[in-house]
Amino acid sequence: MTARGGAAFGSILSPLSALCKRHRPLRYNAPMQAYFMRHGQTEYNIQALCNDDPGRDVRLTELGVRQAQAAAERLRGVPLARILVSELPRTRQTGEIVNRYHNVPIETHAAINDIRSGFDGRPVIEYQRAIAHDPLHAAVNGGESLLAHKARVMGFLGWLESLDETALLVVAHEETLRVVAARYRGLDDDAMRAVSIANAEVWRFDL
Numbered sequence: 001m002t003a004r005g006g007a008a009f010g011s012i013l014s015p016l017s018a019l020c021k022r023h024r025p026l027r028y029n030a031p032m033q034a035y036f037m038r039h040g041q042t043e044y045n046i047q048a049l050c051n052d053d054p055g056r057d058v059r060l061t062e063l064g065v066r067q068a069q070a071a072a073e074r075l076r077g078v079p080l081a082r083i084l085v086s087e088l089p090r091t092r093q094t095g096e097i098v099n100r101y102h103n104v105p106i107e108t109h110a111a112i113n114d115i116r117s118g119f120d121g122r123p124v125i126e127y128q129r130a131i132a133h134d135p136l137h138a139a140v141n142g143g144e145s146l147l148a149h150k151a152r153v154m155g156f157l158g159w160l161e162s163l164d165e166t167a168l169l170v171v172a173h174e175e176t177l178r179v180v181a182a183r184y185r186g187l188d189d190d191a192m193r194a195v196s197i198a199n200a201e202v203w204r205f206d207l
Contacts, residue, residue, distance in 0.1 A: 030166075031206035031207055032161075032163065032164075032165050032166065032167065032168070032206070032207045033078065033166065033167035033168075033204060033206060034160065034167075034168060034170065034204065034205050034206070034207050035075065035078065035080075035167065035168070035169045035170070035202055035203070035204050036169075036170045036172065036177055036180050036202070036203045036204075036205070037071060037094070037098075037169060037170070037171050037172075037200065037201070037202045037203075038171075038172065038173065038174055038177055038197050038198065038199055038200060038201050039060070039064070039068075039088075039090040039091045039093070039094040039171060039172070039173065039199065039200070040060045040061075040063070040064030040065060040066075040067040040068040040071075040090070040093075040094050040097075040199050040200045041060065041061050041063050041064035041067060041199040041200075042058050042059060042060055042061060042064055042090050043058065043059075043061055044058050045061075045064075045199065046061065047123075048123055048124045048125065049121060049122065049123060049124065050117045050119040050120055050121065050122055050123070050124055050127055051088065051114070051120055051121065052088070052113065052114045052115060052116050052117055052120055052143075053120045053121075054086075054087035054088050054089070054113070056120065056121065057089055058088070058089060058090055059089055059090060059093055060090060060093050060094065064090075064094075064199060064200070065097065067199050067200035068093075068094045068097040068098065068200050069097055070200065071094075071098060071200045071201075071202055072097050072098040072100060072101055074202060075098055075101070075169065075202065076101045078167050078169075079166055079167050080102045080104050080167050080168055080169050081104060081165045081166060081167060081168050082104050082105045082106070082107060082165070082168050082169075083095045083098065083099055083102070083104060083105070083106045083107070083168070083169045083170075083171065084106075084107050084108075084109050084112070084160075084168065084169070084170045084171070085106060085107070085108055085109070085112075085170075085171045085172075086108070086109065086110070086112045086113045086114065086171070086172055086173065086176070087108055087109075087110050087113050088113060088114060088173070091112075091171040091172060091173070092106065092108070092171075094171050094200070095169070095171045098169060098171070109156060111152055111153065111155060111156035111159075112153060112156055112170065112172040112173075112176050113173070113176075114172075114173040114175055114176060115143070115144060115146065115149040115173075115175045115176075116142075116143040116144045116149070117140075117141075117143045118130075118139070118140045118141025118142050118143025119140075119141060119143070127140075131145075131146075135193065136189055136193075146175075146189075146193070147189070149175065149176075149179070150179050150182070150189075150192070153176050153179035153180070154179060154183065157179070157180065157183055160207070161207050174196070174197050177195070177197050177203070178192050178193065178195045178197075179192065180203070180205075181195045181197075181203075182195075184205045
């Protein structure tokens with residue numbers, strides 16, 4: 001389960017005096033380049049099955065690997081400081097493919113996990129039918145509602161905006177990235193639910 005602008009902004013760094021060489025370079029209102037990417041295709045995508053359990057080893061298909069490799073080429077020249085992934089194996093596998101060109105830390109963040117549907121391993125259509133009576137508030141089988149998931153991801157984005165980085169990559173899930181779109185494109189909840197993002201598609205927002 002897929003603002004502040006998409007235009008390119010360079011980091012504006014002022015040189016330090018000789019007395020400040022030991023300190024980190026100062027950033028003067030330079031935006032952080034935040035890249036958000038959906039994981040590559042998995043067998044569960046092909047079969048239209050839910051997967052929100054990190055213990056289930058759902059990995060990329062051969063096509064999914066190629067999708068991640070193509071995205072890695074597009075991101076090759078970006079000065080990533082780190083890559084943030086969810087607890088689900090498909091995001092780490094995707095992040096590791098991108099990281100072949102960067103060799104930066106990969107950090108796991110549970111807050112960007114896919115929505116807890118309550119239907120892990122079962123068809124997505126069953127989940128959709130179960131929440132159809134109230135898509136924003138319904139939570140079934142011990143899962144979480146769309147609005148609860150949104151709140152979780154919004155908390156992560158608030159933390160992300162506090163970081164002092166030049167550029168970083170977040171590899172997550174379509175449902176998670178819908179929340180990203182809501183925050184940085186100013187979408188209401190109904191518009192958020194309609195957002196679609198392809199496997200290994202990459203977005204950039206300057207924070």
